[in-house]
Amino acid sequence: MDVAAESGSDEPGVLKEVDCYISPAMQKQILLLLYKNRENYHTLDNESIKEARIKANLDLLEFVVEDGRSSFVESVGKQIDTYLLRSNTVAFPRTLLGYFVNDECHFIPLKRDALVLDTCKEAAKVDKTNQNSDSSTSTPVGPAAFVSARLRTADAIALRGPMASRRKPADSDPDVIFLKQQVQAPWCPVHYKRFIPSEAFERRIPLLYPNDDMPELTRNRVTGPSQEEYVNNLLASVTPHVVDRSRTEPVKLPTLGELIQTIMIKAQLIRFDKLVICLRERFKDPHSVTNTSVLQYLPTFAVLLRGWWVAKSEILYPPNSFSEHSGTPNTLLIRARDYIVGFIL
Structure with a gap:
């Protein structure tokens, strides 16, 4: 430094x-x-x-x-x-x-x-004038010593219970x-x-390095490291550093088409105005979400049924796969759902 x-x-x-x-x-x-x-x-x-x-x-x-x-x-x-x-x-x-x-x-x-x-x-605190009188009346006190006592065997037996066996x-x-x-x-x-x-x-x-205690530095607008920062810099060479080896992948924001597909899979049935509101709340650029831009992607993932937009069967049940509940091929589920939707029309 x-x-x-x-x-x-x-x-x-x-x-x-x-x-x-x-x-x-x-x-x-x-x-x-x-x-x-x-x-x-x-x-x-x-x-x-x-x-x-x-x-x-x-x-x-x-x-x-x-x-x-x-x-x-x-x-x-x-x-x-x-x-x-x-x-x-x-x-x-x-x-x-x-x-x-x-x-x-x-x-x-x-x-x-x-x-x-x-x-x-x-x-x-001893008064020199009263020191002689106090020493004549008081008894001499020797230095403190540690004293240990032991019980005789007869006394230990008389105590009974675990106290006799716990003697140290x-x-x-x-x-x-x-x-x-x-x-x-x-x-x-x-x-x-x-x-x-x-x-x-x-x-x-x-x-x-007392920067904080010098008012002239403040008046002259001279800045420098504080006392704690100064000591930390000195100890940096002998301080163990913890290295974080976890990888952080960059977050990729979804496009408008991917966001429409996600909402239709979760909702399966939604009004057009409600869909536009949900997209504006979740999209990175709310001003770019218009009715025209939504209609460019919406027919790919949903069909219009009596004023409601219903998710397509291919979106809910991907082909060449099976149902996670019954094990039925998704091709049969798609045909059955399309038959019910066509019957409603």
């Missing part, structure tokens, strides 16, 4: 798009962080992170974030309030890693699950297994650093 710039601007005239390659080992080290129930522009760059840690398998991330009220909290002599952001692994569709360097946009397709950060819990040993309990997995995977400290060069905003503009 080449984006042309204005001749009077200082920006380069052509923006090159170059596909890059990233090793699988490096892809495993890239994390896609998302905020739950937050705006897209609200990133970690706007947060004051105190502590951070992550699991060794990169599937669980925790941030201790300040709430932004440090000046007010310190004035009243209380601890700085913090809250915990804990991640949850969520399957995420194919995304794109892009960077801008040397007047070129480099894009790398990524297949990576996202770590969705959500507020897990709030830290306890502690080793196969899914809660115990999950707890052991969390304990076995060690935590690793994380040093969160903000790397924002001075020209980051200018280099980020070609990646975002």
Whole structure:
């Protein structure tokens, strides 16, 4: 995709798009962080992170974030309030890693699950003046631990019924297994650093292509692809295309004679004025349907009988075929119907 710039601007005239390659080992080290129930522009760059840690398998991330009220909290002599952001692994569709360097946009397709950060819990607010008095009166609380209990054989027999046989040993309990997995995977400290060069905003503009957010483009009547169209064009090479292999034959409109034959087979008996009305409603050119044009084809498919046009027997019963109900040859049916029509005349 080449984006042309204005001749009077200082920006380069052509923006090159170059596909890059990233090793699988490096892809495993890239994390896609998302905020739950937050705006897209609200990133970690706007947060004051105190502590951070992550699991060794990169599937669980925790941030201790300040709430932004440090000046007010310190004035009243209380601890700085913090809250915990804990991640949850969520399957995420194919995304794109892009960077801008040397007047070129480099894009790398990524297949990576996202770590969705959500507020897990709030830290306890403790007053420093009352901290000593509270600690003397309250009993120390140890860390939470998982406890499993087993019933004795005599107690299990006393329960009777299926409850005794449904007891699960502690080793196969899914809660115990999950707890052991969390304990076995060690935590690793994380040093969160903000790397924002001075020209980051200018280099980020070609990646975002914010046509919809620039009112001067509307005033100058300059149109361009939207943000969604821009991203779809970038992902077009890696997006699977569904090919429709069904054949669509062109529809051939019937002629006036074929339309008269179809109406006479269905109606078998019709007035002339009613036939003309039906033809004008169904023919491709209603103005060409006149009494003269209809009479050119009508005697081929029908005969006039006491003011009614009756379909010919050869049209209703094609020769050299048989009746679909009784198996009688159509030649006999034609002779019988012609005899009845002649008797009416």
